[in-house]
Amino acid sequence: MSTTVTAAGRVAELHEIRARALAGPSEKATEAQHAKGKLTARERIELLLDPGSFQEVEQLRRHRATGFGLEAKKPYTDGVITGWGTVEGRTVFVYAHDFRIFGGALGEAHATKIHKIMDMALAAGAPLVSLNDGAGARIQEGVSALAGYGGIFQRNTKASGVIPQISVMLGPCAGGAAYSPALTDFVFMVRETSQMFITGPDVVKAVTGEEISQNGLGGADVHAETSGVCHFAYDDEETCIAEVRYLLSLLPRNNREAPPPAPGVDPAGRRTEALLDLVPVDGNRPYDMRRVIEEIVDDGECLEVHERWATNVICALARIDGHVTGIVANQPQSLAGVLDIGASEKAARFVQFCDAFNIPLITLLDVPGFLPGVDQEHGGIIRHGAKLLYAYCNATVPRISLVLRKAYGGAYIVMDSQSIGADLTLAWPTNEIAVMGAEGAANVIFRRRIAGAEDPEAMRARMVKEYKSELMHPYYAAERGLVDDVIDPAETRQVLASALAMLRTKHAELPSRKHGNPPQ
Numbered sequence: 001m002s003t004t005v006t007a008a009g010r011v012a013e014l015h016e017i018r019a020r021a022l023a024g025p026s027e028k029a030t031e032a033q034h035a036k037g038k039l040t041a042r043e044r045i046e047l048l049l050d051p052g053s054f055q056e057v058e059q060l061r062r063h064r065a066t067g068f069g070l071e072a073k074k075p076y077t078d079g080v081i082t083g084w085g086t087v088e089g090r091t092v093f094v095y096a097h098d099f100r101i102f103g104g105a106l107g108e109a110h111a112t113k114i115h116k117i118m119d120m121a122l123a124a125g126a127p128l129v130s131l132n133d134g135a136g137a138r139i140q141e142g143v144s145a146l147a148g149y150g151g152i153f154q155r156n157t158k159a160s161g162v163i164p165q166i167s168v169m170l171g172p173c174a175g176g177a178a179y180s181p182a183l184t185d186f187v188f189m190v191r192e193t194s195q196m197f198i199t200g201p202d203v204v205k206a207v208t209g210e211e212i213s214q215n216g217l218g219g220a221d222v223h224a225e226t227s228g229v230c231h232f233a234y235d236d237e238e239t240c241i242a243e244v245r246y247l248l249s250l251l252p253r254n255n256r257e258a259p260p261p262a263p264g265v266d267p268a269g270r271r272t273e274a275l276l277d278l279v280p281v282d283g284n285r286p287y288d289m290r291r292v293i294e295e296i297v298d299d300g301e302c303l304e305v306h307e308r309w310a311t312n313v314i315c316a317l318a319r320i321d322g323h324v325t326g327i328v329a330n331q332p333q334s335l336a337g338v339l340d341i342g343a344s345e346k347a348a349r350f351v352q353f354c355d356a357f358n359i360p361l362i363t364l365l366d367v368p369g370f371l372p373g374v375d376q377e378h379g380g381i382i383r384h385g386a387k388l389l390y391a392y393c394n395a396t397v398p399r400i401s402l403v404l405r406k407a408y409g410g411a412y413i414v415m416d417s418q419s420i421g422a423d424l425t426l427a428w429p430t431n432e433i434a435v436m437g438a439e440g441a442a443n444v445i446f447r448r449r450i451a452g453a454e455d456p457e458a459m460r461a462r463m464v465k466e467y468k469s470e471l472m473h474p475y476y477a478a479e480r481g482l483v484d485d486v487i488d489p490a491e492t493r494q495v496l497a498s499a500l501a502m503l504r505t506k507h508a509e510l511p512s513r514k515h516g517n518p519p520q
Helices: 009-023 028-036 043-050 110-126 143-157 175-183 202-209 212-216 220-227 239-251 289-297 341-356 374-378 379-392 409-414 436-446 446-452 456-471 487-501
Strands: 054-056 080-087 090-097 128-132 167-170 172-174 186-190 195-197 233-234 302-305 315-320 321-328 361-367 397-409 424-427 432-434
Touching: 043 080, 043 090, 043 128, 043 239, 043 379, 043 487, 054 110, 054 302, 080 239, 090 110, 110 128, 110 143, 110 167, 110 456, 128 175, 128 436, 143 175, 167 175, 167 239, 172 175, 175 436, 186 220, 186 239, 202 212, 212 220, 212 315, 212 456, 220 233, 220 379, 233 239, 233 487, 289 302, 289 315, 289 321, 289 361, 315 341, 315 487, 341 379, 361 409, 397 409, 436 446, 436 456, 446 456
Parallel strands: 090 128, 128 167, 167 186, 172 195, 186 233, 321 361, 361 397, 397 424, 397 432
Antiparallel strands: 054 080, 080 090, 302 315, 315 321
16 A cells, blocks of 8 residues: 655654754753753844844755764754844844754754855844854864864855954864954953863863863953953853844944934933043042043943943943944053053954944043063064054044043053044043153153252252143144134033044045955
8 A cells, every 4th residue: 555645744744853953863862951050052142133023044954974973973054053133123144053962063964054154144234243162173074073173174264354243152162163253352251161272171180280160261350351352241042142243233234234223211412421520630649531432422331341341441332322432441440540561452343343344433542651670571562552552543443532631642642543544533621632641751851850859859849840731731732723612521522522523424445455464
């Protein structure tokens, strides 16, 4: 007796296969994932995307490798879930490693799925989010797995500056796999459950004799505070993924668009009277620049990037009059706000990101200079500081700088001064713009008069006062056209909002070239 194949039967078979793919390898594997305090790949995607918006690609893909028992184990998805959906109604592409299948390890089919979704994101001009939880290359597939990573790196680089790329570390990421997140725009990590390193603790011990845990070597806090690899670190996956959604709401879909505006209830003309008391006139007294930023931006809300690394400079995304703005600011509470190697690198990459994605820049200056010291000079502060200089000089987005208090020496020039192309340069009446502080300048210029005086200290004090009155008064730079205006601090938000609105139609072009050769 023959069996008749019907369309309904085929559809039923399809639903059965899809159900198996959605369920994953086993309930036991899911329980093991949850026991580690980790969500499954599909649970993570549900948190990231708007409800019901996910469209999966190549759900039924399976590997075709043989040997080492692989031919007997061919799960659907091959350990990575790929597709697209929406975040606040805007298209976002995503891939998520499924640790329950081969430990999330990358094989040939696995890599091909990622390549496809990356190509789709670039073609569609939409952000790409990777939810990383994998054990590296699938050893059983040998060099084919390694080649798969090469394809990912190539696509990360091709998409750089074209679409936003966000890496979310939700488990281990070791060896060559760690280079993909490093090539993306932002890296998120979860404490205790995510780690990144090139060589693990066992290899480190074997080669150097050093003993260290996985979290001690490459945990979230290490990369958020010490290495600077991680931009954002959170205690749990739910908070982490919610913050990814918030970041996406501040970014354009691609480099041909502006970030989405979100008009609110905070008036653009709101006076900022509190700034008069927040910032001490005495340039040697510290204060928290974050409070200044909160007073200026819409509803006091901003997303600080690299909050715990290179804390002497602040980089943040916020809205002013509903429009997304990048803010770079010295932080007098940390190292008096000086620029050093870490701060220069942090600010340079942030400036480059904002410029790539049409986000205007506001720079708030209160900088005494570059950090002196043998370690800084031997560490290459010249080339690292030049990275920030290059980034600003190369940026074509609207650029506004505001000197709150002191701005001394080369650090003043580097922090988006008028001479390197800032569109508008402003200052408060408390500004001091000079080659160096008055005390140091007086010691150099008047050293002979001071040394030959009957009372050297009294003479030094007199010369310091004279230098300040001649070259460091608040209107010296404005009188010479180096500052466009000196403004009342209470009008800061109003002036910045008006200037940003005026510059919104700015168009600038760089010389024709394949690419620049920035300092490394």
